[in-house]
Amino acid sequence: MGLQATRGGRWLPAFAGMTAVLLGTPAAAVPIAITNATVMDGAGHSVDNATIVVDGGRIRTVGPGPAPVGATVIDGTGRTVTPGLVVGMSDLGLDEVGGVREANDTRAAKSPFSAALDVVPALNGRDSQIAVARAGGVTRAVVAPEAGRDIFAGQGALIALREGLDIVTRGRAFQLVELGEAGAENAGGSRTASFTAFRNALVEAQRLGRGRDAGNKENLYPRADSEALVAVVDGRESLVVHVERASDIVGVLALKADFPRLRLILFGAREGWTVADRIAAAHVPVITSGLDDLPDAFETLASTRSNVGRMVAAGVVVGIGTSGGESTNQPRNVTQFAGNLVAQGRLPGGVGLTRDQALSLITRNPAEIFGMADTGTIAPGKRADLVVWDGDPLELTSAPVAVLIDGVAQPVTSRQTELRDRYRDLTRGPLPPQYRP
Amino acid sequence: MIMKLRPVTTDANTKGRLGDYTLQAMRPLAMIIAVLALAACAGKPPPKTATDKPAGPVEVVAIPADPFPSTYKPYPGVTTVIRGATVYDGAGRKFAPGMVRLEGGKVAEVGATVAVPAGATVIEAAGKFVTPGIIDIHSHLGDYPSPQVQAVSDGNEATRPNTADVWAEHSVWPQDAGFTRALAGGVTTFHILPGSANLFGGRGVTVKNVLGRTAQDMKFPGAKPSLKMACGENPKRVYGGRNQSPATRMGNIAVDRQTWADAVAYKRKWDDYTRKAKAGTARPTDAPRRELANDTLMGVLNGDILVQNHCYRADEMANVIAMSKEFGYHVSAFHHAVESYKIADLLKAENICSAMWADWWGFKMESYDGIRENIALVHNAGACAMIHSDDANGIQHLNQEVTKAMAAGRRAGIVVPPEQAIEWMTLNPAKALQIDRQTGSLEPGKMADVVLWNGDPFSVYSRPLDVWIDGALMYDAADPNRRPRTDFELGQPGSGDVK
Numbered sequence: 001m002g003l004q005a006t007r008g009g010r011w012l013p014a015f016a017g018m019t020a021v022l023l024g025t026p027a028a029a030v031p032i033a034i035t036n037a038t039v040m041d042g043a044g045h046s047v048d049n050a051t052i053v054v055d056g057g058r059i060r061t062v063g064p065g066p067a068p069v070g071a072t073v074i075d076g077t078g079r080t081v082t083p084g085l086v087v088g089m090s091d092l093g094l095d096e097v098g099g100v101r102e103a104n105d106t107r108a109a110k111s112p113f114s115a116a117l118d119v120v121p122a123l124n125g126r127d128s129q130i131a132v133a134r135a136g137g138v139t140r141a142v143v144a145p146e147a148g149r150d151i152f153a154g155q156g157a158l159i160a161l162r163e164g165l166d167i168v169t170r171g172r173a174f175q176l177v178e179l180g181e182a183g184a185e186n187a188g189g190s191r192t193a194s195f196t197a198f199r200n201a202l203v204e205a206q207r208l209g210r211g212r213d214a215g216n217k218e219n220l221y222p223r224a225d226s227e228a229l230v231a232v233v234d235g236r237e238s239l240v241v242h243v244e245r246a247s248d249i250v251g252v253l254a255l256k257a258d259f260p261r262l263r264l265i266l267f268g269a270r271e272g273w274t275v276a277d278r279i280a281a282a283h284v285p286v287i288t289s290g291l292d293d294l295p296d297a298f299e300t301l302a303s304t305r306s307n308v309g310r311m312v313a314a315g316v317v318v319g320i321g322t323s324g325g326e327s328t329n330q331p332r333n334v335t336q337f338a339g340n341l342v343a344q345g346r347l348p349g350g351v352g353l354t355r356d357q358a359l360s361l362i363t364r365n366p367a368e369i370f371g372m373a374d375t376g377t378i379a380p381g382k383r384a385d386l387v388v389w390d391g392d393p394l395e396l397t398s399a400p401v402a403v404l405i406d407g408v409a410q411p412v413t414s415r416q417t418e419l420r421d422r423y424r425d426l427t428r429g430p431l432p433p434q435y436r437p
Numbered sequence: 438m439i440m441k442l443r444p445v446t447t448d449a450n451t452k453g454r455l456g457d458y459t460l461q462a463m464r465p466l467a468m469i470i471a472v473l474a475l476a477a478c479a480g481k482p483p484p485k486t487a488t489d490k491p492a493g494p495v496e497v498v499a500i501p502a503d504p505f506p507s508t509y510k511p512y513p514g515v516t517t518v519i520r521g522a523t524v525y526d527g528a529g530r531k532f533a534p535g536m537v538r539l540e541g542g543k544v545a546e547v548g549a550t551v552a553v554p555a556g557a558t559v560i561e562a563a564g565k566f567v568t569p570g571i572i573d574i575h576s577h578l579g580d581y582p583s584p585q586v587q588a589v590s591d592g593n594e595a596t597r598p599n600t601a602d603v604w605a606e607h608s609v610w611p612q613d614a615g616f617t618r619a620l621a622g623g624v625t626t627f628h629i630l631p632g633s634a635n636l637f638g639g640r641g642v643t644v645k646n647v648l649g650r651t652a653q654d655m656k657f658p659g660a661k662p663s664l665k666m667a668c669g670e671n672p673k674r675v676y677g678g679r680n681q682s683p684a685t686r687m688g689n690i691a692v693d694r695q696t697w698a699d700a701v702a703y704k705r706k707w708d709d710y711t712r713k714a715k716a717g718t719a720r721p722t723d724a725p726r727r728e729l730a731n732d733t734l735m736g737v738l739n740g741d742i743l744v745q746n747h748c749y750r751a752d753e754m755a756n757v758i759a760m761s762k763e764f765g766y767h768v769s770a771f772h773h774a775v776e777s778y779k780i781a782d783l784l785k786a787e788n789i790c791s792a793m794w795a796d797w798w799g800f801k802m803e804s805y806d807g808i809r810e811n812i813a814l815v816h817n818a819g820a821c822a823m824i825h826s827d828d829a830n831g832i833q834h835l836n837q838e839v840t841k842a843m844a845a846g847r848r849a850g851i852v853v854p855p856e857q858a859i860e861w862m863t864l865n866p867a868k869a870l871q872i873d874r875q876t877g878s879l880e881p882g883k884m885a886d887v888v889l890w891n892g893d894p895f896s897v898y899s900r901p902l903d904v905w906i907d908g909a910l911m912y913d914a915a916d917p918n919r920r921p922r923t924d925f926e927l928g929q930p931g932s933g934d935v936k
Contacts, residue, residue: 099670099801129799246930274930293936294829295614295926296583302930326799328831333796336837339897346891347900348915349935396837396897397844416798416808420849426782426818433779 031055032407033067034388037076041378042083042363044356052081054384057407062378074388074402082359082393084139084385084405086376087331088287088366089240089267089321092130092141093123093159093167098326109148115201115232116224117154119145120171125164129326131414134161136332137387137400139410140169142287142321142370144176144240151183151194152176152201155228156240158370160385162405173370174238174265175228180248181299195251202259205229235261238370240287245299246271253282265369267321269311271302276314285317285369289329290337290361305344308361309351319366334362339394355394383407497714498724500707500732502741505606507656509645511907516540518553519889522562527569527863527878531856537567539885542908547879560903566894568859569879570625570646570886570906572866573832574745574792575772575825579629579644579652580605582613583829583925593632594639595675598683599696601664602729603639605631609652612923615829618936620646620912620921622833623888623901626657628870630665630772633747634675636683636693638665640733641745643870645886647906648921660872663769664737666693668748668757669803690756697764700734707735743769743871745792749803751779758787770869772825774815775807781818790821790869794831795838795845812839812861813846816853823865835862836894843895855895884908 032054039050039062053060053068067073095104105122123143124130133141144156153176159167178186179194187194197220204219209230219226231237239262241252249269256262266272266286272279279286290308295301311318320337322329338358345352353361367376375383384407391398403410422436429436517539524535526547536551537544546552553559580592591608594600609629619627625646631638641663644655668689677684683692706725713719736742744761748754748771761768770790771777775798777784777791784791793815798807816822824839826832843858860878867877876884885908892899904912913919917933926932 097799097802097805132798271930291830291834293618293833294583295929296585296829298584298586300584304931304934304936306935326804327794327797328828330796336841336897340834340837343898343900346898347935394897396840397847397895399844399848419806420778420808420810420814423779423814424849426780 031060031068031071032074032384032404033071034074034076034079034081034386035067037388038080039378040080040082040356040359040393042360043377043379044360046356050081051076052378052386054386054404054407057384059378059380059382059384059386061380076388079401080389080391080393081378082137082387082389083363083376083378083382084387084403085137085331085334085362086319086364086366086372087133087138087141087321087334087362088319088369089323090133090141090143090331091146092133092138092143092161092331093125093127094119094143094145096124096127096129107146107148108154111148113154113222114148114150114225115152115154115175115228116222117145117148118172118228119143119155119157120168123157123159123168125162125167128415129331130161130167131411132416133331134163134403134410135400135412135414135417136330137335137389137393137403138331139385139387139403139405140367140372140375141331142173142366144174147176147178147182147186149186151178151187151197152225152229153178155237158372160405161410162408163410169372172228172231172237174240175232176240176242176267178242179252180243180245180268181297182242191248198255199258201225201229202233205233209234233259233261235263238263238265240265240267242267243299244268244270244297246274246302248299249275250278253278253284256282270300270307272316273304273307273310274302276311276316279311280315285319285365286311287319287321287366287369289323290320290341305340306351308341309344309353312353312357313351317365317369318361319369320361321366335394335398336396338362339396342394355392358394495715495717496721497711498721499711500727500735503662505604505653505656507658508651508653509647509649509656509658511542512647512909512911514539514542514885514905514908514910516545516554516557517560517905517908517910518551518557519560519562519567519887520553522565522567522889523893524567524879525569525856525859525894526880527859528880529856529860531854534563535567537879537887539887539905539908542885544879544881544883544885544887546881560889562889564892565902566890566892566899567879568623568836568888568890568894569863569877570888570904571623571835571862572870572877573619573624573627573826573835573862574770574823574866574869575827576619576627576629576832577632577827578615578619578627578829578832579609579611579613580631581829582610583615593634595632595634598635598672598676598692599637599730600631600635600639601637601696601731601733603631604642604662605629605639605665606642606652606656609642609644609655611649611652611655612925614923614926615832616646616648617921617923618829619832620904621901621914621936623836623890623894623904624832625886625888625904625906626867626870626872626876627832628663628745628866630663630745633665633667633671636667636672636689637696637730637734638667638747640742641665643872645906647909647911648923657872659875660870661741661743662733662736663743663745663870664733666744666746666757668746668753669750670801671747686753690760693760694763697734697760697766700731700738701764703728703731704735704738737766738764743869745770745772745869747772749773749775751776754780754789755783758783758789769871770821770823773804773827775804775811777820778808778811778814779806781815781820784815785818785820788821790823790865791815792823792825792866792869793842794827795824795841809841809845810849810851812842813849813851813853816857816861817846817851821865821868822861823869824861825866836899837897840895840897859894
C-alpha cells in the first residue's frame with residue numbers, strides 16, 4: 001500500500017480510510033503496527049526493516065518481525081519513522097496571530113507581575129499554529145512567555161500537540177530569565193542592574209521560602225513573583241536563562257556558587273562554542289536555534305553555524321528551540337535546522353553533526369532537558385509519539401504522512417490545507433469561492 | 438489612459454552646468470538626444486532670451502538619470518571550465534552531467550560538453566551541482582545591517598507617508614557582514630529596498646554581491662532603480678498611530694492616488710518645459726523646480742523606475758492594479774505576496790510577478806492566509822513566481838526555501854521540476870528587476886554569476902563551495918583568502934571562521 005498523495009493531491013483511499021480508522025481511536029483499543037520501516041530512534045541509532053508495535057499509548061516492541069494479529073497496520077515500506085519532534089522552545093499555543101495584540105499572549109509588558117506569570121491559562125489547544133506544527137511532525141513542545149518589563153519572563157509549560165484543548169502536560173515547568181542585552185535593558189539599562197536584580201530576586205525568594213520575610217515592605221518583587229521563584233532557588237523548577245555572549249554565559253554558570261541548587265538551562269548561547277568546555281563541565285544543557293551566523297548584536301559577535309557542532313563535540317547536551325514566531329523560526333522547520341547542522345559538517349572547516357545526532361537534537365535532547373524522559377526516543381515503554389515520513393525526515397522535500405501522539409493518530413490538516421484546496425482552481429464557479437469547502 | 442511619453446529630458450544637455458545642480462556625464466543615448474535637439478534647431482533663428490547670452494545651442498535642463506553612478510568593476514577571473522557536475526542553467530534546462538565554461542567574465546558555453554581551451558582552469562565536479570547565482574529581489578542588507586543597533590538602522594524614513602525622495606543606497610553600509618553570509622549562500626545579486634513604513638518608501642537599488650568601500654562600488658551597472666511602495670497594515674499603523682493620514686486602508690489608497698495625481702502634474706510641467714526648451718522657447722530658468730520625490734514618481738511614469746510593491750492581501754493587490762492603470766504605470770512585482778494564490782490568474786493577465794516566502798505566515802493579520810503551496814500555485818497559473826527573503830538569515834538559504842515550496846506544490850499535485858523551480862530564485866527575479874539580459878541564467882554572453890554546490894541544491898545537506906561573480910571567484914569555502922570579512926568583523930571572536 002502506498003501512502004502517497006495522488007497528482008490531484010488527494011490521499012489514496014487506503015490511507016484516507018486508515019486515517020479515519022485511526023483518528024480518535026482510544027489509545028487502548030487496538031494495537032497499531034508500523035511495519036517494514038526505517039527507524040531513526042532519536043537516540044543515535046537507525047535500523048531498517050523494523051516493525052514498531054504500539055499498544056495502550058506506549059511503544060511495546062521495536063524490531064524485525066510481522067505485525068501482531070489484529071493490529072491496525074501502517075505500511076512503513078519506504079518510509080522513515082522517527083520519534084515525534086520535540087521543540088525545545090516555542091510560543092506554540094500563545095499567539096494565533098503574532099501582530100494582533102488581542103490574539104497574542106506571549107508578553108505582558110504592562111503587568112505588575114513577572115516571575116509569577118504563568119502561560120498555562122493562556123495556552124489554546126486550538127491555536128492554528130499548533131495544527132500547522134503538528135502537520136510538520138511536532139508532537140511536544142516547550143512553551144515560554146516573553147519577558148515584559150522585567151528580567152523574569154514568567155513560567156513556561158510543556159505541551160503535547162494533540163488535537164483538542166487538553167495540551168498541557170506540565171505547567172510551571174520552568175522559569176525564564178533574561179540576563180543578556182534584553183535583560184540589561186529591562187533591569188534599568190545595564191548588566192550591572194540585571195545581575196543585581198536577579199540576585200536580589202532570588203534572595204527575596206529564599207527568605208520567603210524560609211518563612212522569614214513575609215510581608216517585608218522593602219522587598220522589590222511582589223509576593224507572587226517571589227513565591228514563584230522559591231521553586232527556582234530550591235531547584236524544584238528549572239531556570240532557563242537567555243544569554244548569548246560568552247561573558248554572560250560564564251557569569252550565569254558562576255551563579256551556582258551563590259545559588260547551588262539552581263537547575264540551569266542556557267537558551268541562545270550563540271557564543272557558546274567559545275566557552276563550550278566550561279558549559280560542559282558545569283553540566284548545563286543548551287537550547288539554541290542553530291542556524292544563526294550573523295553578528296546581529298554585540299552579544300552575538302561570534303555567531304556561527306558551527307556553534308552547535310562544537311558544543312556537542314565538547315560534551316554539551318544541546319536541543320533545538322525556536323525563538324518563536326511564524327517567519328523563519330517556525331517550529332515545523334526544526335527538521336530544516338537539524339539538516340543544516342549536518343550540512344555544516346560537510347563544509348571545509350565547519351563542524352556539524354551526523355544525521356542521527358541532528359535528529360536527537362529535535363527529539364531526545366529537548367525531551368531530556370525538560371524532564372520528559374518518556375518521550376523523544378523510540379524504545380519499548382516510551383510514549384508512542386511517532387512520525388511516519390515520506391522520505392528522509394531532515395530533508396526539505398519530506399513531510400509526515402502520519403503523526404501519532406500517545407498512540408493516537410493525529411490530523412495533519414489545518415486551515416492552511418483548507419485554503420489551498422479552496423483556491424487550487426480559480427475557474428469561476430456557480431458560486432463565489434467563499435461557498436467552497 | 439496610459440501615459441506612454443518617453444523621457445526626452447534624461448541626461449540631455451549641451452552644457453556641463455545648468456540650473457542649481459551639476460549634471461552627470463552624458464550617456465550615449467543622452468548624447469544622441471542632445472544632438473537631435475540641436476539638429477532640430479538647425480535653420481531656425483536663435484531664440485530670443487532675456488539674457489545677453491550669445492545665440493548658441495539650445496539649453497535643455499534635464500534631471501540626471503543617476504547622480505550616484507555605479508563604480509562597480511568586475512574583479513579579474515580566469516577562463517574556467519566546470520566539468521562533470523549536474524548543471525541547472527536557470528532557464529529551464531538541466532544537463533546531467535554537464536559542463537560550463539566561463540570566459541572573459543561571461544558565460545561562454547553550457548551543455549553536455551563544452552570546448553576546453555588550452556590553459557583553462559578545469560574543475561572536476563562529478564557529484565556536484567552548478568546553478569546561476571541566486572538573486573534576491575527583496576533585501577534590506579546594508580540598510581538594516583548587523584549589528585542591529587539603532588546607530589546603523591537606516592531602512593525606514595518613517596517621517597511621512599511619501600518619502601519617494603529617499604534612496605536606499607544612501608543608507609547602505611558596505612561593512613554589513615550580511616553580504617558575506619549571503620555570498621556563502623550563493624547570492625550574487627540582490628535588490629535593497631527601503632522599509633515599508635511608508636506608502637512610498639523611496640528608491641531601491643540593485644547590487645552585485647561584491648563588497649566594496651562604497652555602496653556605489655556595489656551598484657549593478659545599468660540596473661534600473663525601483664520605487665518601493667507598501668500596502669496594508671504598516672503605513673496605516675505607523676501614521677494612524679500618530680493620528681495622521683493614512684490611518685486606514687482607504688486612507689492608504691487616497692494618499693497614494695493624490696500623490697500620483699500630483700506626480701502626473703509634475704510630469705506635465707517637465708514635459709511642457711522640455712518641449713518648449715527644445716523648441717527654443719523656454720529658458721533654463723523656466724525649468725520647473727526640482728522635487729525629489731516627484732522625480733522618482735515621474736521616473737516610474739516614464740518607465741525608468743520599476744515599482745516593487747509590498748502587498749500581502751489579494752484584494753489590496755487588485756486595488757493597486759486598478760490604481761496603476763488610472764495613473765499609467767505598471768507594477769513590476771508584489772512583494773510578501775502571501776495571497777497571490779487567490780488571484781494568480783489576475784496576476785498572470787497583468788504580467789505582474791509575485792515575490793513570496795516559502796512558508797511565512799501568521800506573524801501579522803495580513804499574513805494569516807499564507808500557505809506553502811503559494812509559489813507553486815502562482816507558477817502553475819502561468820504567472821511569474823519568485824522566492825524572496827526580506828531577511829538577513831533567509832537570504833542565506835533561498836535554495837532551501839525554493840525546495841520547500843517545490844515540495845509542497847508536488848504534494849498538492851503541482852509538479853514543478855527542479856530545472857524550472859530554480860527560476861524562482863534566478864531568472865524570474867532577474868526579469869522583475871529587468872536585468873535578465875545580463876544575468877539570471879547560464880546562457881552564453883551573460884555575466885558569469887555562477888554557484889558550484891557540494892551537492893544537490895534542492896537538498897538541505899548542500900552548500901555552495903564556490904561562487905563566481907562576473908567570472909571572478911569571489912567565494913571559496915575551502916580558501917580563507919576567498920571568504921570576505923567586513924571591517925566590522927576584524928578582531929572579533931570567530932572572525933574568518935567558516936560561518
